Amino acid sequence: MSKPLIALSLCRWQLKDRDEGWYHLVGEKYVRAITNYGAFPFTVPALAGDLDIDTVLENVSGVIFGGSISNIHPSFYGDDSEGAGLEDRDRDATVFPLMAAAIARGIPVLGICRGIQEMNVLFGGTLHRHVHEVGGRLDHREVDAEDDVCYAPIHNVTLTEGGILHRLHGVTQLRVNSLHGQGIDRLGEGLQVEAVAEDGQIEAISVKGAKSFAVGVQWHPEYHSKENPDYDLFISAFHKAVQDYDHSRYEWRASA
Incomplete structure (x- = not known):
């Protein structure tokens, strides 16, 4: 049986100052x-307006919207x-x-970093342009160091009791990494x-009320997820949902 396909959104960047310098990119x-x-x-x-959404979604069993150095315009x-000059319209x-x-x-x-911000904006929410300039907020930006230091857990988050993450992890607090300059302001x-x-x-x-x-x-959580039990549990929960959706697609096609 073939593996489930998961759509992965790419960014569009001009790496060099010439027409042929445009690239569609994603972190490994x-x-x-x-x-x-x-x-x-x-x-x-x-691809913006040229994206064929049906072609994508009729072939995949999950979607990941990952992080980026770009910000939502x-x-x-x-x-x-x-904008701050780091947009990707x-x-x-x-x-x-x-x-x-x-x-x-x-x-x-699954939305990660920029992906959670995209989810919030999709539902009508807004963003802090510079979280570190908001009164009472920490500086959530990454430190200037090697990846293992940048992505190391640095602060706690409190999980909403009865929420998806609370039920998944079985605890009220997790320690996570932090590499973002923008963040959610008004919730969508x-x-x-x-x-x-x-x-x-x-x-x-x-x-x-989401169906999945x-x-x-x-x-x-994607950074060396297999080495961090909390990250691994979270990523695995997404893949479990992907597998369930993939099986339902297979069963539907088999009965058609």
Whole structure:
């Protein structure tokens, strides 16, 4: 039996200052968060209006919206100010309709870092442009060090009692890494807070009433997930939902 396919959103960046310097990219750690769990990535270029959503979603059993050095352009959440120069409008225009369609179809969705912010904006929420400039907030940005230091657990999050993460982990607190400059401000309608940092910053959310797994986290559980029991448990829960959806697709096709 073939492996489940998981769609993985790509970013669009011009690495060199010439026309042929455009690339569609994704970090390897997101690929490994798929292949290390018995699935296979179905990469989705940042095609904006040229994206064929049906072709993607009719072939996959899950979707991961991963992190990026880019930020969501503020116009997508009603902010008329200029962006910070690290925007990727092609990814924005690709991700929002794809995420909405996947959730509507009951396809498991996992948002990580930029992905949780995309989920919040999709549901009408807003973002802090610079979390570290908000009164009472910690500096959640990464430290200038090697990856093993940058991605090391650095602060606690408190899980919402009775929420998806609380039921999954069986504890009220986790220690997680932190590598983000932006973060959730106003929570989108129809979303449930799943975890909050020590400073009150929302760090995890889920979609209320979703037909399947639809969770976003601000930290990076994909980084060496097999070496961190908490991250491994979380990523495994997403893959369990992927497998369940994949089996339901197979059974439907077999009976058709």
